[in-house]
Amino acid sequence: MTTGNTQRELIDYLWEWAESKGFWAKLLVHKVTTSQAPLTQIEKQEVFNYYLQEITFIFEPPLPPINISKPTFTLPTREISLTKLSEVKGVNRLAEDQVMEFSPNITVVYGNNGVGKTGYSRVLKAQGYSFDSNNDILSNVHEEQVGQSAKIEFTLDGNPFYINWEGINLPSDLNAVSVFNSDCVNISLSSNRELLVTPKGFYLFSLITNELTALSAMHTQQYSLYPIKMHWSEQLIEGTPQKLYIDSLAPNSDKQKLEELSLYTQVNQDELSKKEDELKKLNKATLEVNLKNIDFILTELATNISMVRNIQSNLTKNDWDIIIKYNAALQILKAKTKKGIAGLAETHGLEQFNTVEFNTFLKSADSYIKLIAKENYPNNADDTCVYCKQDLQNEHARNLIESYSKILNDTTQEEIVKYKKLKTDIAERVNLLNDGIMFHYPAFGLLENNSIVQPKEIIDFNSKVKLYKSHIVNDSVSPNTEFEINYKVTIQFLEKKQKELITSRDSLIKALANLETAEIKLKKEIAELKDRKLLSVHKQEVLTCISNLSARKLLDDNKVQFNTMSLSAKTTQAREELVAQDFQDKFTAELKGFRKQHLDVNIGFFSQQGSSRIRQNIRQYDINKVLSEGEQKTIALCEFLTELQLDTTVAPVVFDDPVNSLDHNVMQDVAKRLADLSKERQVIVFTHNVLFYNAFFALQSHVTYKTNTDFNFYKVNTNGINTGLLSEGTPINKLKTYTSKLNIICNNGLGGKNENEVASEGYAYLRAGLELLVSNSIFKEIVGRYRNNIMMTLFPAVKGDMIEKHKAEIDGMFGRASGFIRAHSHPEEQHSPPTMNDLKADYKRFKIIEKDFK
Structure with a gap:
């Protein structure tokens, strides 16, 4: 602009x-x-x-x-004037070898529709400005599209310049056009x-x-x-204090609150690990499996406690002490048996015992009676004689046997048997005890190789039970060995674990009953710990973000400055x-x-x-x-x-068909206004309107403009292939236009063309010339074909006598001309085609008649 x-x-x-x-x-x-x-x-x-x-x-x-x-x-002020447009290429169908020179005041370019006027106008418009901003220009659409170019020469404050336009609006002084x-x-x-x-x-x-x-x-x-x-903030979990803080981050966010929310220590890490483990266990299936395992462990633990209690009942210090006591008694009894027959006889005061026969008898009888090995023998109801197997219900028989016993032995052997039997009973009972209590379920955990932990307390207990059991079973109990199995401590140890497991089982049962609530609570606690950890890592970034938010607020508060x-x-x-x-x-x-x-x-x-x-x-x-x-x-x-x-x-101003839709009165006014404007700035007019075009010719000779306004006229034609062919502009329907063309035809000859065609073209110009001879020369342009008034002041100048003299010849010549130009379409109306001699003869007479009316 x-x-x-x-x-x-x-x-x-x-x-x-x-x-x-x-x-x-x-x-x-x-x-x-x-x-x-x-x-x-x-x-x-x-x-x-x-x-x-x-x-x-x-x-x-x-x-x-x-x-x-x-x-x-x-x-600043500048004065720009166009001087020449040339070397136009690629603009519609404009011919490339045309040159348009511009008047410093007003240049008028006339031509019918489609002969190329607007093409020249588009070149100037593309470099200047207009209400209409559409500057698209095509080359010949019937051929391959090529680029546009032209040379535009101009003066700026009197100094000559030029630009080589290449189809686009380039920054230049011509932008003012x-x-x-x-x-x-x-x-x-x-x-x-x-x-x-x-x-x-x-x-x-x-x-x-x-x-x-x-x-x-x-x-x-x-x-x-x-x-x-902060891309990492997308990892924060909905509902955590950290997430709420970040979501509500503002320039005035509490930095102390950030410190609190981002504090993360080893204690927090341990707590997170613990709660994550709890959450893993807080699976229903897992809880049920864990509960089942605890039940198995508790069952085994109860069994093992019962086994310990059974051992406690059957392997006691009292048994140990009794066995020691029994061993002492047996030792005494065995010592008594070593006295033999002599000692027995001495004890009972028997005589003649020392003979061989009696001694042998006593030994045999004693050995035989011992075969019975029965208590109270022979006084039991079912006893029989050890010698003859007779029923001992007979008093005499029973007395006999008793007598034998009294003679043969005392109660020492019976007591030995008795004590041995008591020891054997204890040994048999102890031998049945389990000295290898084991855990087949991980009540006390697992080792690294996933084997089940056997607690030292139970291992030691098994070792002591095995030791004391071995002494009792193998009859090697010694008064020098103390009985040191502390059943109470072992049972307390196992019962303590039992209580712990029962507590865990109860917790699992409770957890199963409140699984959803517990899971929500744990997840919430874990989420807070995780977000706390995440925030601790990115705390400095959050502080930077708060600072950036403050900067943005400053910018937001003041962005209206640039409105x-x-x-x-x-x-x-x-x-x-x-x-x-x-x-x-x-x-x-x-x-x-x-x-x-x-x-x-x-x-x-x-x-x-x-x-x-x-x-x-x-x-x-x-x-x-x-x-x-x-x-x-x-x-x-x-x-x-x-x-x-x-x-x-x-700067120059270009008008392209400015009078479309205007009546002939306004056209005259527009022509005058543009002529006046050309005194202030250069004016270029493109038009196809004859009245408007001729109006400028009329103004050219007007006293107001004749001496101070330079007019330049162009006419634009097409040769059927290219448009924009420029020639000197002359007033439309002026006689000189046609006489000039007739002179060329009559003077230049045929130029290789058909004589009849050249003559017909000449007669077309002659016919138009005759019309203008009548309107312009004979009747002095009193009535103009392209003028809006009748010039009555010229009526007295009409030569009536000359009209009478030449009217018949003019009419005949006009008839011949009209017939010749119709020869090609209506040959039946023409007896013979026109010749150059006919044309030259008629044109010679035309010039004589014209001269009479000057």
Whole structure:
């Protein structure tokens, strides 16, 4: 966009806005006003750094203070003029060897539809600006697409320059060229559009708006320098104090609370391991298995306790002492048996015992009686005689045996047998005792090789039982060996383990009954410990995050600084006071020039993101719903012409068919307005309208423009293959146009063409020449085919006598010409085709007749 005249108040509005923002805004306004161009990235960063320091971000060292006062501002002015367009390639079907030279004032290019006018217009529009921003250009669509290019020569403040255009809009001074075409109307009259030119230096507002947008982007980028995303936090478990703390993290989060929540010691680690083990065991199936195992262990333990108690009952110190006592008694009894028969006889006072016969008898009888080995023998009811097996119920027999016993022995042997029997009973009872108590279930745990622990207490107990049992069974009990089995200690040891297991079993039963509650509680405790551990590892990162949140809050609290609304408000204020009335006055003047002031168009301005925008209506209704197409186009032209007056850069303006939909009266007004405009800035007009084209020829000879306005005319044609073929422009339906062509045909010969075809072409020009001879030469253009008035002042100049003299010949010549040009389509109406001699003869007479009417 281009710029416009300004007054000294403009900088005041900008400075007022800057003072409301702070030092950074003053620095921004000063830099933009000084350069009148977008800031470099280094300059942007400097402004942004001062903004950060102002909102309390710390710089080390601090940014130095800068003394800034309100800058002065003077609008630059430039004058641009196009001189030549050439070397056009790849633009629609435009011929490549054409050169268009531009008048310093006004250049008018005429041609029918489809001959290439708009192609030239598109080249200029692609490098300039317009309401219509569509700059797409194609090459010949019937061939492979190629790139566009052209050479555009121009002057800037009188100095020559050129650019090699390559199909795209490149930054250059030619960006100031403005273009108005038919598509601009709807855009121009929309209810919300940006001004085509920035009025009265308001481009400074646009520049600062753009810088605010850039600063806002830097603000967003700065925001990203303070990341608050902690990916590890996704591992935190819902509901834990740590998770709640992190989720509610804020610039003012309690750091002491963080210390408490992240404290993690070895005690916590041990507790975590313990609770994880508990949780593993808190599986229903596992609990049931553990409960079953404990039941097995308790059963075995109860069995082993019973076995110990059984041993306690059957292997006692009392038995041990009795056996020692029995051994002592037996020792005495055995000593008595060693006295023999003599001792027995001596004891009983028997005589003649010492004979061999008696001695042998006693020994035999004694040995035989001992075979019985019965207590109270022979006084038992079922006793029989040891010698003859007779019933001893007979008193005499019984007395005999008793007598034998008394003679043969005393009770010593019986007592020996008795004591041995008592010892044997004890030994047999003790021998049955288990001296290898073992645990087949891990009541006391497992060893590393998964074998079951056998407690030392039980091993020692088994060893002692085995020892004492061995002495008793093997009859090796000695009074010198103390009996030292402490059954009470062993039973207490086992019962203690029994109680522990019963407690564990009860806990398991309770755990099974409250499995869900216990599991929830354990999981909650484990989750807290795990999150505590995780938070302890990342505590510094959390502290950094809190710091970053504080930085972000600072940025968030101040991001409104770069909002353009306040600048738009200041733009609106400046525009209303500096531009609005001036624009309305100029627009009204344009409407009067086209006699359209009665339309009562309302012009309104507003700001959007620092840009000046305009809307227009008629009594709150959209213009396109109220006005005709022609009236809409007139309003669009008036706005366009008004905006041009806001532009201090004097640059060319291009009009491509600006009078479509306009009546012939308005066309004349538009032609005059563009001729007037060409005195201020270069004007280039493309048109296919004959009335509009001829209007410029009429103005060229008008006294107002004849001496101070340079007109340049082109006509554009096509050869059927290429368009944009340029030739000198002449007034449409001027006699000279056709006489020139007739001269060429008659003087240049056939040029290898068919004589009848060349002659027919010549007669076509002669026929048109005869028409113009009548309208222009004979009747002095009193009535023009492409003019909107009858020039009655020329009527007296009509030569009536010459009309009478030549009218019959003119009519006959016109009839021949008409017949010859129809020869190809209606051969039956022509007796013979035209010849060059016929054409030359008729053209010779034509020139004589024309001369008579001059």
